[in-house]
Amino acid sequence: MxxxxxxxxxxxxxxxxxxxxxxxxxxxxxxxxxxxxxxxxxxxxxxxxxxxxxxxxxxxxxxxxxxxxMPSTGRYWRRGWQLVSSWESFRALPGLLPRAVLGQMVGQGFIRRRGLVRWFGHQCLFWGVIGATLITFPLVFGWLAFKLEPGSTETYRMFAFGFGTLTFDATSFFGWSMFHALNYTAVLVIAGCVVFLWRRFRDRAVIAGQSFGYDMMPLLMLVVISVTGILLTVSATLFEGSYYDFLVIIHMAAVVLTLVFIPYGKFFHVVQRPASVGIQMYNEINLRGGRQPCALCGEPLAPEQFVVDLKSTFDELGQDYTIDDESAPARHLSELCPRCKRVSRAGGYFALNGSSFAK
Amino acid sequence: MTMERSIFVDPSRCIGCGACMAACRECDGHRGKSLMNLDFLDRSTSTAALPTVCMHCVDPVAPCAQVCPVDAILVSEDGVVHSPDASRCIGCQNCVHGCPWGVPKFDVEEQLVHKCDLCYDRTSVGLGPMCATVCPSDALYYGSEDEVRASRPRRAAVDVFSFGRQELQTGNWMVVPEEFSVLTFPLVGP
Incomplete structure (x- = not known):
């Protein structure tokens, strides 16, 4: 381990x-x-x-x-909001924000390109968790409530923020689905967990770097939540509520524990990942001005704003890669492409080693 | 945070065979991708080649991780700077351009950065990293400083480097002529 x-x-x-x-x-x-x-x-x-x-x-x-x-996070945060609120950015690329949200957050094509099964598993987990959250949180907060219509024993009305909305027959398929929608999301979550647990037991690349607390525990917690959630329905509908109270406690404990650990483990990527929308906007807007050339080879390096921001980040971190040699083609190491950093280092190394390797 | 055994890079021994590149692909954790870099100065006039592995910077610790906005590059207690966590990496490429050594590689399709992780699946259980295990000339050697000093007279191993005004201490080492204790890289064109 x-x-x-x-x-x-x-x-x-x-x-x-x-x-x-x-x-x-x-x-x-x-x-x-x-x-x-x-x-x-x-x-x-x-x-x-x-x-x-x-x-x-x-x-x-x-x-x-x-x-x-963190210096780089704060800088991207500020730049991201500048771009989102900028009329000029919107005019230049009006479809950028919805495209970035759809690509990064909804379709998640970048995961599909890492592996189709992986993408399928992640989509199951993603929509299962999103669905469960959208159902559970408003119910827990009392924002959504279901009440029997006066004079009826089967017709319910849904209240949203205290306002009455649609009515439905509790004995219909729609009614059953309204009251048991969390079972559908639980099936999605279990399917996703099966895919990822299979990877964690079978994929040698994954096994090499995983740890129980960071990688396995979140999946196991989701399985416990989903299985106990489904068992609540099974208990209520097939076994006249046997072990219902016990299952409620296990289910609630698993949910609360998982919620509390979200900020400190794997699940924090759910909070961090939307930053990729800002990054895509930052890149596409800045790339309209082209890439700054590498100071040595002249090949396109990165947008000028990116290089400026990277230097500022290093300044904040107290790291100074300024090059004082006036004859050098670059003033800062960040003005070189990765290959030129390596090749110029090779040149420097072999120059120090004597003439046998020099040109 | 120290590594008991490290990679000692001696480019003067490198014959440019590319075995390290091929072996790197075979590491379980690398999914068929070579995270090694092997550069040639000018193949028409020189045999000189430079293999580049992650140097696992110690002080300042992992500049690549420090410029990562999402904390995707984690540093384990033993000083190994890991490849970005795929669930966190947002593909900003700060690490690619921030690394003084030019190590991380960006996969455009996957929007994911990969970097040398010292073959953590192997080195964490006492095996050598793939590149050093197959290197025929010991240009990449995995061992201790004492072993290198004993086997290579008139050579020194350095782990302190100067990039412009910034000094860096690393977990891996470079083997240089014995008169050097800190290696300052002059900026030489390709």
Whole structure:
């Protein structure tokens, strides 16, 4: 088993970041109060989930604020919002934002190009988790509620934020699906987990670098959540509620534990990954001006803005790759392409080794 | 964070056979991709070749990881700088252009960066990395500093390098003429 990895962003948190997280959690509690018709629609049986989500909000926002303190992250964050809010960017590439969101977040073609089965597994997990979140969170917050229509024993009305919306027959297929939609998402999640667990047991490239806590545990937790969720339905519909209370506790404990660990493990990529939308916009907008040539070979290197930003990031990190030699073709190491960095180093190395290798 | 055994790169011994490139592809963790770099100065006039592996920078620790906006490049307790985590890497290429050694490679299709990880599946269980295991001339040697000093008189192993104003200490070493203790790379054109 490889040793536990250390991460550079595990810097000491600052009080301000906890305050930001606390404000976000408080804001969510206010929204729960307001959206549940002053708690009239709040289901007290789901209080454990609500507490878990409020804690999750605090932890994720605090962690996100700490993450943005990394020089390169903060710089991309600022540049990303500049581009999203820029009229000039929109006019230049009007379809860029929706295209980036569709490509990076929805279709995830970059995963398909890493492997079709991998993409299928990830799509199952992605839509399963998104679906479960969109159903569970509003229910837990009391934003969604179902009530029997007056005088009826089978017709329910759905309330959203206290406002009545559609009605449906609970005995119909649609009605059954409305009350058991989480079973559909659980099947998707289990399918995705099977794909990824299979990879983690069979794919030697994956096995080489994986660790139990970071890679296996999240998948196992999702399986526990999904299987116990389905068993709740099985218990209620086929076995007259046998072991229902026990399953509820196991299910709730698994969900809350998973939620609380989101900011500190594999699942944080769900929060980080949308940054790729900003990166695609940053690249495409800046590439309109072409690439700056490598200072040595003249081949296209990277957009000028990218090189400027990279130098600024190194400045913030306290690393200085400035080249003082006036006769050198570059003023900074970042002005060289990777190959020229290697080849110029080779030239320097062989010059130091004597004349036998020189041209 | 120190590595008990390291790669010692001695380009003066490299015969440019490319065995390291081929062996790198065979490593379980590399999925058929060679993460080695092998560059030639000018094949029409010189036999000189330079194999480049990740030097696993120690101080400052892993510049590639420090410029990564999503913390995708993780450094394990034993000082190994890992290839970017595929679930986190957003393909910004900061590491590709930030690495002073020119090591990371960007896969445009996969939007994913790959870099030498010291064949972690092998070295974490006591085996040598693929490149050094197959190198016929020991231009890439996996072992300890004492072993290299004993077997290569009049040569020195250095792990401190100067890139412009920046000094870097690394986990892997380069073998140089014995008069050098810090290697300063003059910027020489290709």
């Amino acid at each position: 490889p040793p536990e990895r250390t991460s550079l962003s595990h810097t000491h948190p600052r009080f301000r970041e906890y305050v930001v997280g606390g404000v976000a959690a408080l804001g969510l509690m206010v929204l729960i109060w307001a959206g549940s018709n002053q708690l009239a629609n709040f289901d007290s049986a789901l209080i454990g989930y609500a507490v878990g989500i409020v804690a999750l909000t605090f932890a994720i926002v605090s962690r996100y604020a700490r993450w943005l303190r």
